[in-house]
Amino acid sequence: MSSENLNLTLKIWRQKSATSVGSFEEFKVSVSPDASILELLDEINNDLEREGKIPVAFESDCREGICGTCGLVINGHPHGKIPKIATCQLHMRNFKNSETIYIEPFRAKAFPVIKDLIVDRSGMDKILQSGGYISVNTGGVPDANEIPISKDVASRAMDAAECIGCGACVAACKNASAMLFVGAKVSQYSFLPQGQPERYQRVQSMVATMDEMGFGSCTNTYACEAECPKGISITNIARMNNDYIAAKIKSEAVDA
Amino acid sequence: MIKLDSKVPEGNIAEKWTNHKFNMKLVNPANKRKFDIIVVGTGLAGASAAASLGELGYNVQAFTYHDSGRRAHSIAAQGGINAAKNYQNDGDSVFRLFYDTVKGGDFRSREANVYRLAEVSNNIIDQCVAQGVPFAREYGGLLDNRSFGGAQVSRTFYARGQTGQQLLLGAVSALNRQIGKGKVTLHTRREMLELVVIDGHARGIICRNLVTGEIEKYSAQAVVLATGGYSNVFFLSTNAMNSNATAAWRAHKKGAAFANPCYTQIHPTCLPLHGENQSKLPLMSESLRNDGRIWVPKKKGETRKANDIPEDERDYYLERKYPSFGNLSPRDISSRSAKEVCDEGRGIGGGEAVYLDFAEAIGRLGKNIIEERYGNLFDMYSTITGENPYQVPMKIYPAPHYTMGGLWVDYNLQSSIPGLFVLGEANFSDHGANRLGASALMQGLADGYFVAPYTVGNYLASEKPSRVDTDHVEFGNAVKEVDDKVKKLLSIHGKHTVDEIHKKLGRIMWNKVGMARNEKGLNEAINEIKELREDFWKNVNVVGQDKDLNQTLERAGRVADYLELGELMAVDALNRNESCGGHFREEYQTAEGEALRNDDDYAYVAAWEFQEVGKWQLHKENLEFENVKLATRSYK
Numbered sequence: 001m002s003s004e005n006l007n008l009t010l011k012i013w014r015q016k017s018a019t020s021v022g023s024f025e026e027f028k029v030s031v032s033p034d035a036s037i038l039e040l041l042d043e044i045n046n047d048l049e050r051e052g053k054i055p056v057a058f059e060s061d062c063r064e065g066i067c068g069t070c071g072l073v074i075n076g077h078p079h080g081k082i083p084k085i086a087t088c089q090l091h092m093r094n095f096k097n098s099e100t101i102y103i104e105p106f107r108a109k110a111f112p113v114i115k116d117l118i119v120d121r122s123g124m125d126k127i128l129q130s131g132g133y134i135s136v137n138t139g140g141v142p143d144a145n146e147i148p149i150s151k152d153v154a155s156r157a158m159d160a161a162e163c164i165g166c167g168a169c170v171a172a173c174k175n176a177s178a179m180l181f182v183g184a185k186v187s188q189y190s191f192l193p194q195g196q197p198e199r200y201q202r203v204q205s206m207v208a209t210m211d212e213m214g215f216g217s218c219t220n221t222y223a224c225e226a227e228c229p230k231g232i233s234i235t236n237i238a239r240m241n242n243d244y245i246a247a248k249i250k251s252e253a254v255d256a
Numbered sequence: 257m258i259k260l261d262s263k264v265p266e267g268n269i270a271e272k273w274t275n276h277k278f279n280m281k282l283v284n285p286a287n288k289r290k291f292d293i294i295v296v297g298t299g300l301a302g303a304s305a306a307a308s309l310g311e312l313g314y315n316v317q318a319f320t321y322h323d324s325g326r327r328a329h330s331i332a333a334q335g336g337i338n339a340a341k342n343y344q345n346d347g348d349s350v351f352r353l354f355y356d357t358v359k360g361g362d363f364r365s366r367e368a369n370v371y372r373l374a375e376v377s378n379n380i381i382d383q384c385v386a387q388g389v390p391f392a393r394e395y396g397g398l399l400d401n402r403s404f405g406g407a408q409v410s411r412t413f414y415a416r417g418q419t420g421q422q423l424l425l426g427a428v429s430a431l432n433r434q435i436g437k438g439k440v441t442l443h444t445r446r447e448m449l450e451l452v453v454i455d456g457h458a459r460g461i462i463c464r465n466l467v468t469g470e471i472e473k474y475s476a477q478a479v480v481l482a483t484g485g486y487s488n489v490f491f492l493s494t495n496a497m498n499s500n501a502t503a504a505w506r507a508h509k510k511g512a513a514f515a516n517p518c519y520t521q522i523h524p525t526c527l528p529l530h531g532e533n534q535s536k537l538p539l540m541s542e543s544l545r546n547d548g549r550i551w552v553p554k555k556k557g558e559t560r561k562a563n564d565i566p567e568d569e570r571d572y573y574l575e576r577k578y579p580s581f582g583n584l585s586p587r588d589i590s591s592r593s594a595k596e597v598c599d600e601g602r603g604i605g606g607g608e609a610v611y612l613d614f615a616e617a618i619g620r621l622g623k624n625i626i627e628e629r630y631g632n633l634f635d636m637y638s639t640i641t642g643e644n645p646y647q648v649p650m651k652i653y654p655a656p657h658y659t660m661g662g663l664w665v666d667y668n669l670q671s672s673i674p675g676l677f678v679l680g681e682a683n684f685s686d687h688g689a690n691r692l693g694a695s696a697l698m699q700g701l702a703d704g705y706f707v708a709p710y711t712v713g714n715y716l717a718s719e720k721p722s723r724v725d726t727d728h729v730e731f732g733n734a735v736k737e738v739d740d741k742v743k744k745l746l747s748i749h750g751k752h753t754v755d756e757i758h759k760k761l762g763r764i765m766w767n768k769v770g771m772a773r774n775e776k777g778l779n780e781a782i783n784e785i786k787e788l789r790e791d792f793w794k795n796v797n798v799v800g801q802d803k804d805l806n807q808t809l810e811r812a813g814r815v816a817d818y819l820e821l822g823e824l825m826a827v828d829a830l831n832r833n834e835s836c837g838g839h840f841r842e843e844y845q846t847a848e849g850e851a852l853r854n855d856d857d858y859a860y861v862a863a864w865e866f867q868e869v870g871k872w873q874l875h876k877e878n879l880e881f882e883n884v885k886l887a888t889r890s891y892k
Contacts, residue, residue, distance in 0.1 A: 034530040034642070042755070043533050049753040049799050049808060057805055061322070061496040062332045063536050066421055069327050085639060093642050114467060115805045122444065125324050129436040133429035134388045138308040138705045139379070141386035145343060148397030158390040158415060161422060165326055194388045 005030045006092055009100040010044070012056055018112050018120075024102070033093035037080070037103075038063065038070060040092060057116035063088040065229060068164035071171070072117055073104040078168035078227045086166060086229040106167055108176035110214040121167045123213035124181060131205035132185045134194050147193055157191040160184045162230045169224035169232075175216030180224040182210050183236035190243055200251030203243040208254065258513050258865045260877045263666040264368040269883050270350075273372045276667070277710055281717035288313035291716050292723065294461055294476040295319070296448045296503050299328035300420075300697060301680025302482030303427035304704030309480075310434030312709060317474055318431065318440055321447045321466060321498060321810075325428045329484060329496040330700060333420025334541050336404055336412035337697040339377040344401050348409040350374045356407060357695060358884040361660070361688020362837035362853065364516070366861070367883055368667055369685045376706040377698050381413055383705055387426040391415050404694045412694045417541065417632060423697055427704070446472070447810065448503040449741075450734040451479065451510045451676065458507075458676035459724050462734045464742075466810065469803040471738050473726040478675045478712050481507060482704065485659035485681040487520065489818045489825065490770070491762025493656035494526055494539040500814040501821050504663050504682050512671040513863035513875060515664035515684035517821065518829035521691055521838045522771050523657035524590035527640060528609035537655035538640060541633055542693065545583045547617035547626065548650065550574050550590070552610050556601040562611055562649045573597055577849075586889075588690060588838055588851070591654035592771050604651055613649035654771065658696060660687040660838060661828075664863040664877075668711035669703060672863070675721065677712055679703035684861065689837025742802050745812045750795030754812045757792050761785065761815070761822055769826045774842040778830040782823055786870060789819040820869055827864075827872065834858045855886050 007030050015022030031040050038060050045055035060070035065086040072087045074080040080090040095101060103117065111119040149157075161184070169180035186203050189195030195202075218237055225234045265276040283291065291314050295306040298320040306318040322328065340353040353374035358365060381399070385391065391413050392400040404412040415422035434440040445466040452460035452475070460475040486501035487493035508514045525544055526537040551570045558565065573593055575582040585593075598608045618626050623646060627634070634645050641651070662684040669677050669685070680700040687695065768781035792815070800806040835844045835851035836858070844852040861877040 032531050032533065035533050036535075036640075039533045039535050042535055045808075046753050046755055049755075049797060050751075052749070052797065052799055054800055055808060057807060059323070061327055061498050062329060063497060064332055064538050066418065067327045067329070067331050067496065069322065089639055091640065091642065118805070121323060125326075125432070128429070129432040131436075133433040134386065135433060136383075136386045136430075137311045138304075138383060138430070138709065141382045144341070144381045144385040144391075145398050147385060149393055150397050151393045151395050154390050154393040157388075158422075161390050161415075161425065162418065164421075165324065188390065189388055192388050192390070194386060 004033070006033055006095060006097050008095060008098070011100065011102045012117070013104045014056065014116055015113050017115060022113065031092050033091070035092050036063070036088055037074065037090045037092065038088050057118050059118050060088055065089045066164060068166035071106050071166045071168060073106060073171060075102050078106060078171040079229050083226070084229055084231050086164070106171035108170045110176060110178070111167060111170065123215065124165060124167060124178060126213055127178065127182055127206050127209045128185065130209040131198075131202040134189060135198060149193060153191050157188050160187040160191070160232065160236055163232050164230055166229060168227045168229060170215065172223040172227035173216065174221065174223070175219060177218045177224070178210055178215035179218040179237045179240065180228065180232055180234065182206050183240035184232050186240040186243060187236040190239060199243060200247035201254050203240060204247050204251070204254040207240070207244055258511070258672045258863070258875055260513070260664065260672070260863055260875050261666060262366060262877055263668060264366070265667065269368060269371045272368050273375055280710055280714035283713050283717045285313060289315060291315065291478070292317065292476040293478045293480060293712060294474055295480045295482065296461065297328065297482035297484065297682070298322070298325035298428065298431065298442070299330035299482060299484060299680060300424055300427055300700030301682075301704040302328070302480070303424065303431045304701050305480055305482060305679055305708045306440050307427065307430035307434050308705050308709040309712065310437075310439035312713070313439070316434070316440040317476060318442045319446045319448060319461070319463060320442070320444055323444055325431055325442060326425060328424060329499050330424045330697070331421045332496065333697055334417045334539070336402065336414035336419045336694040337380070337423060338404070338411050338694040339381045339413060339698065340374050340411060341378055341381060343399060344410045346409045348411050352409065353377060353411065355884050357686070357692060358688070358881070359887070359889070360690060360692040362690050362851075362889060363688065363855065363859065363881060363886055364519070364836055364879065365686055365688030366879060367881060371883070372707070373686050373699060373702050376702045379706055380698060380701045384423060384426050387429060389415065389422045389426040407692070420697060423701065427701065448483070449506060449738045449813065451507045452730050452734045453510050453673060454724055454728060454730045457674045457719070457721060459721070460726065460731060462731070462738050464738070467805050469801065469806065471735055473731045473735060475724050475726045475731070477721040477723065478677065478715060480677045480679060480708060480712065481663070481682050482679040483682045485662065486821060487656040487659055489761070489822050490656040490765045491758050492529065492534065492537050494523060494537055497535065500817070502814050502817050504678070505817040505821055507663065507671070507673070507676060509866050511673045511866070512676060512678070513664040513865050514661070514824060515861050515863045516661035516689070516828065517825045517864070518769070518832060518839050519660035519689045519837060520656055520825070521587065521658040521660060522591040522654045524587055524594060524654045525612070525652050526655035528607070528651050528653035539655070539657065540637065540650070540652065542587070544612060544630060544633060547621075547629065548583065548612040548614050549616055550583050550610055550612055552597045552602045552604070554602070557606050558602070559605070562613070571597070571602070588840065592840060594654055595771050609651040609653045611649035612652045614645060615649070618646065658691055660684065660689060660691055664861065668714065669707055670711065670715065674719070675715060677708055679708055689839055741813065742809065745796070745798045745809060745816070746802060748794065748796050748798065750797045752791070752795050753797055754808055754815050757788065757796060758811070758815045758818070760788055761818060764788070765822055765825070769822070769829055772840050772842050773829045775830065778826050781826040782830070785819060785823045785826065792816065792819055823870060824864060824872060828862055831862060831874065832858055851889070853888065
């Protein structure tokens with residue numbers, strides 16, 4: 001592991017609350033290249049606390065790139081510019097000595113800032129609560145092997161299901177569209193036989209809620225796919241659109 | 257004064273659960289909506305319980321400190337979930353899974369609970385598949401299994417390396433459906449800080465709204481805790497940053513006995529510490545030990561790089577000490593051996609790390625095969641460390657991973673406070689002194705989907721508790737306790753940050769209440785923790801306001817609880833004069849250095865009743881083994 005510390009300038013977004021005006025605060029730091037960027041924020045906060053100052057509010061949990069809690073815009077890129085990692089997996093060795101790093105919250109109309117780098121992403125959960133499931137109760141289900149699913153179909157469903165729900169796709173999109181997130185969930189169930197009975201109602205409900213929550217539309221810039229920490233493919237958006245159009249023919253309209 | 261009654265039903269072990277289900281009282285469907293149930297935590301156990309109880313018709317209030325149900329740390333489990341399906345025709349059965357789990361737990365779990373766990377394991381897989389969990393499949397379209405953690409049968413179901421994620425997303429999808437239907441109300445960004453007990457029964461909780469700082473009161477006729485384990489007592493662990501013991505600990509202080517706190521699992525293959533600013537120790541899948549060889553230099557204070565150290569100057573210590581199991585020796589043995597060689601000064605660079613070397617396997621099998629097997633893990637390793645494990649050996653070291661101990665529960669998963677149920681890692685029930693791989697996910701979902709929905713209903717039908725208003729004096733008292741604690745923390749203005757004290761506690765726990773413990777060290781630990789606790793309450797600096805989003809205050813409350821729980825872990829370890837599973841006392845080992853159990857004196861669950869800070873009363877629940885014969889584990 002490397003040893004020379006890096007000297008960096010950080011410009012971190014500070015904002016007291018949803019309604020207050022925010023601005024960048026500058027920090028000069030010296031940090032081990034082996035630290036992650038969140039560990040650097042831990043250090044900054046520890047120093048601030050020692051001085052009796054208010055630390056920078058930011059969220060993280062598993063720090064292994066799977067829980068989707070962390071999410072910062074680093075030098076303009078959600079989760080930084082290294083592909084297919086979450087913010088917690090970004091290590092300081094990827095920066096150069098004396099570099100200036102801008103750290104901001106995810107920015108989208110549907111993600112209001114709560115404090116500093118923490119935003120409210122509950123709109124994404126509202127979408128899931130409106131149809132992101134298969135309606136089965138606990139118990140009374142068939143034996144697991146009574147539903148054969150080809151390896152390929154299971155694998156494609158899994159590709160879509162890998163989404164960690166971090167919201168980087170929304171933050172990356174100039175329209176703040178959540179269609180990669182929604183498309184991935186719609187696709188997971190559309191691939192699987194268990195998802196068929198509700199396939200067309202589901203897509204209508206989820207899309208209606210997505211619109212209601214203030215997420216924008218997709219205009220095919222592919223920014224979401226490029227910034228997705230799990231590399232979720234934009235073909236999921238095409239599949240969702242396909243199901244959505246088919247729903248108008250195949251299914252009763254769903255009131256949202 | 258607590259009286260432990262395990263409430264294990266009579267009869268043959270295979271019929272206990274079936275008979276018990278029949279004998280339990282039912283709540284009439286029309287009456288279910290008259291009952292409110294609180295579920296704290298939305299991991300596998302909490303989400304599955306809240307969803308299942310909502311489906312039955314109860315009014316469920318679910319709580320999480322995250323912004324969403326899906327963030328809970330169950331999501332990070334990699335390997336898989338066990339079930340006794342015997343889909344592979346390799347001789348598995350409910351009894352075999354039961355047998356393996358009792359034995360793996362080193363004969364310190366309750367047989368009847370473990371049998372039920374094995375029994376409902378099959379229902380879990382059915383449930384998850386019906387929900388659309390994309391488990392790995394064979395070409396014929398049926399489910400694939402693998403062998404895990406040294407099991408002799410292939411009973412582990414998996415979804416790539418993200419089984420926990422997929423199971424949690426499944427359980428949370430069921431929860432989301434109930435939220436959409438209005439049967440479950442999910443309160444996000446709420447931290448439970450107190451349990452409300454009225455006339456001896458759990459009747460509600462006090463939460464802090466983590467955004468506004470408001471203290472909120474919630475009343476219910478039963479409370480379910482599914483709040484996970486306490487590995488973060490060690491500061492550095494594989495657990496998530498927010499995983500904590502506060503909900504369970506506050507319930508403990510209100511009368512719930514805490515069982516076997518000293519049973520902690522230290523996982524052998526985690527990334528080592530790189531510096532003082534490190535925040536956690538990521539887990540690398542244990543499967544790496546199938547092809548990697550573990551070694552340290554023979555010489556103390558070796559300064560050469562790994563590839564410059566000749567073969568005859570390397571000590572492959574696991575292969576040397578345990579020739580038949582070698583690098584695949586069980587978790588506790590591998591972890592302890594790594595600590596031993598590092599304590600001798602032979603760790604990498606004289607520090608705390610050992611090599612996990614793939615050079616031999618790459619030479620034998622070719623780089624392609626190794627890449628096929630472990631490619632994603634190698635990528636993960638190089639992302640974190642910046643080193644290429646195809647060229648230089650990985651560096652690993654053990655880290656706290658899972659806590660088998662937890663709140664004491666009876667067969668119904670009810671704690672020693674009536675109306676308080678505890679599920680998943682937060683209870684002590686099923687893993688004894690050591691948990692086998694792919695069993696944590698199984699237990700979380702078993703408790704939540706298939707046990708609590710029955711036993712909570714039985715409690716409500718039997719006790720018929722009425723609704724309590726949050727104006728009740730006990731709610732007021734509980735709010736005052738929380739308020740006082742918050743005010744106290746914010747008023748100290750000392751010179752140490754919360755993290756500094758937490759790190760100090762972590763070092764004490766790791767050095768003296770970690771992988772190998774002895775009487776002297778444990779006594780020292782107890783004194784040092786007491787001193788540190790005093791120091792905390794005099795000298796901690798918690799900045800910010802109470803009525804605001806204040807993460808320092810959140811952490812301070814959790815560390816205050818760790819400073820009490822850590823002491824109980826040491827007290828329990830000192831009381832248990834034997835070595836078993838994840839608890840190794842240096843005084844009690846065989847001539848070969850193996851754990852030496854003492855079944856005559858310690859085949860019991862140690863359930864501790866809180867009296868005052870630093871003072872507990874021990875209650876013993878004797879364990880009887882009628883179906884699995886007591887035997888010594890041997891891995892030579």
